[in-house]
Amino acid sequence: METMTAVLILLVTVAVSGIIGRFVTRVPQPLIQVALGAALGWASGVPIILNPDLFLLVFIPPLLFLDAWRFPATELRRLGGIIVTLAVGLVVFTVVGAGHVIHWLLPAVPLSTAFALAAVLSPTDAVAVSGMTGGGGMPRRLKHILEGEALLNDASGLVCLQFAVTAALTGTFSIGGAAVAFLWAAGGGLLVGVIVVAAVHLAQSWIIRLRGDSPAATILTMLLVPFAAYLAAEHLDMSGILAAVAAGMTLNLLPLEESGQVATRLQGTAVGDMIQFTLNGVIFVLLGWQLPGILVQAPMIAMQAGAPHTGPMDMPVSLGWLGLHVAAIVGALLALRLVWVWLSLLVSRAIAQRRGRPGAGGPAGTTFRLVSVTTVSGVRGAVTLAGVLSLPVWLREGVAFPGRDVAIFLASGVILVSLPMASLMLPWLLRGLSMPGEDLTVEEERVAEAALARAALRRLEQAHQAVSPAASEADLYTEAALRLMEFYRRQVEDPDMPVDARVLSRRRLAIEAELRLAAVRAKRDELARLHRTHAISDETWRRMMHSLDMMEASLGRSRIL
Incomplete structure (x- = not known):
């Protein structure tokens, strides 16, 4: 009963945050949810004990699956090189660089824990960025790049986290062994995700052809797919995270255009939005709920992190000392991201010049602002929090995982700093920003609408000609066909038509x-x-x-x- 009560309180709080967010539009919704969670944690005085394995299973697979399912496959193919550079290369660069910086700042934190913390800090949150900009102001191409990066770096960052945790639990790490394990975990996880979705899709297609579509059953089955892929991959010692991502991307590529599945598509979109909003919201409310307890434990956390014992470590001193380290880590993450984005842009510009497109990078001022926006947009959000809360409590029997409370405090601090910082800076940086090849979507949709109208006209003409003049109600068919054909002709623009x-x-x-x-x-x-x-x-x-x-x-x- 207590568990059910806590779940209902969390859901009600997320719903209330959605209502508040409609009125307080300048504050990122994650911060509203954190504030509400903190108020509940302070008022109740009852901490919520989280099982790391259960937390990882409940939140990570569906979130990654929905992100992969919704990401535009065409944009992923078109911008794949840039996205992979950010989602894989930058993640490894961040894990190695930030891991050493954290260990240098806090020598009391083991290097394996520092790498684990850097791994959970490497994924970015494009949903939070989109919420800050209101979906507008950001160039569409840049938005797709950030969304694609967030999708793939969630998986790559969490895979790095698993390796770091394994190194901490075993006390050993081998590059060769890690490479072999990564290939097995990554390749196997991707294959499991594809197989699970393919099997479910074939079974559902057969049932739909035999008995018709049932939107409720179809949607429920698809929502269970990420859990099935995750658990199957983990059972085989493969990456369940990559299996969930592969399942979503495979479903994204499979056709769902059958006319009998209209209701499934419409309802599936609404259900996906609701689940994504709920899971993200619950994660941030849980962060807020944990904050009062974390703040009370600040002196103990500071001692675990190696704070100097020059005097009594009361709460203000502890928070100040830890806050300085949070600021240093945020600065290190921004610097690493800035360096990687700038170097990537220089390389892409050099490649464009060799291919005879010297202006592909845009003007110098635009380039600087583009790099700045991309750097500041690397905010940390739900996946970072879910990852750090999934760290094991115990290293082995009777021995706590070293630096877990420190990692949770620092990760929470980075989230709480990066969100308001981005919300303040992005609207200013995005003002008037554009990218090469932008503003083609509206024209693309008009061309597609015209093509659809021409297809409708051809089908109507065929149906009209197939009606025999001697058939009953032939005049009614002719009248209806001509009226519909006139409606669709108005949607087809003549290429030779004057602009006016x-x-x-x-x-x-x-x-x-x-x-x-x-x-x-x-x-x-x-x-x-x-x-x-x-x-x-x-x-x-x-x-x-x-x-x-x-x-x-x-x-x-x-x-x-």
Whole structure:
């Protein structure tokens, strides 16, 4: 009962943070969730004891799976080189560099624990960055790069964490052995993720062809996939983290365009959004809940970290000493990221010049701001917290894991510093920033809309010609076909059309969408009145309201194009 009560409190707190976030738009939502969690932890005075293995299983696989499932595969192929450079190369650079810096700053912390802390600090949180910018202001290409980096560096950082923890538990580390173990864990984990999704997809496709689609069962099955992939890979001593990522990316590449799965796609998107918001929110609320206890233990944590014994270590002195080290670690992470991004940009510019594209890097001022934005956007978030909380409590029987409390304090401090720092700096740095090849999405969607309209016209013409003139209701079929064909012809732009006429045509379609939207809203108001007066049943109301919601969503998007 106590566990269920704690879960309900966490869920209610996440829901409340969502409501507050709509009104306090300048504060990143993770900080709101941390503050609410801290208030609950202080008011209750009851700590939440977390099982590291259970915490890792519950939060990491679904979060990585959903990120991989949602990431645009086309952008991953187009920007794969840049993303891999940041997600793998920068992670290794950060683990090695930051690990040695942490050990140099805090010699009392073992090198293996320092590497483990550096590993959990290497993943970035693109969701938090997007929340700070409101989804706008950031160039789309840069947004995709940061999202792709966050997706892959979650996996690479957590794999490095597993190696660091293994070194701490065994007391030995071999580069050759680590390389072989990494190849087995990484390759096997990726293969397991692909196999699990392929098997589930084949089974579901067969069931859908035989008995039709059931959105609730299909979505639930897909949500269980990351746990199945993770547990299967871990059982084989492979990387469950990479298995979850591979499962999401494989599902992303599989077709889900069958007309019978419309409801599954619509409901799946909403369910995915809800789960991702909930899991991220619970992690940050848990961080806040732990803060009062961590602050009370600050003197003990400072002593574990090797604070000088020149006088009594009360809480303010301990917090100040630890805070300076948090600031030093944040500075080291920013410096490492700045160096790597700058060098990567220089290399990519040199490659572009050799390929005959000397202007690919953009103007010097833009380059500096681009490097600055990319550096500051490396905020730490949910995966960092989940990773550090997953550190084992015990090294072996009766021996605590060295420096675990220190690592949790420092990781929490880095999160709490990087989030507000980015929220203050990013809006200023992003003002007027653009990247080469930007602002093509709207035109790309217009071209796609025209192609879809031409396909619809061809199908309508075929259906019209297939109707025999002697058939019953032939005139009705002809009238309906001509009316629909006229609707789709208005969506196809003539390539030779003058620019003014093309703008006028687009504006006419937008006005038509606005009028249709007003009509749909009037229909919804009338439907609500009929339901209130009990003129229609609840079943009829739900069915018709769902239809109107779909129409409004489609028309709302048409106004943007």
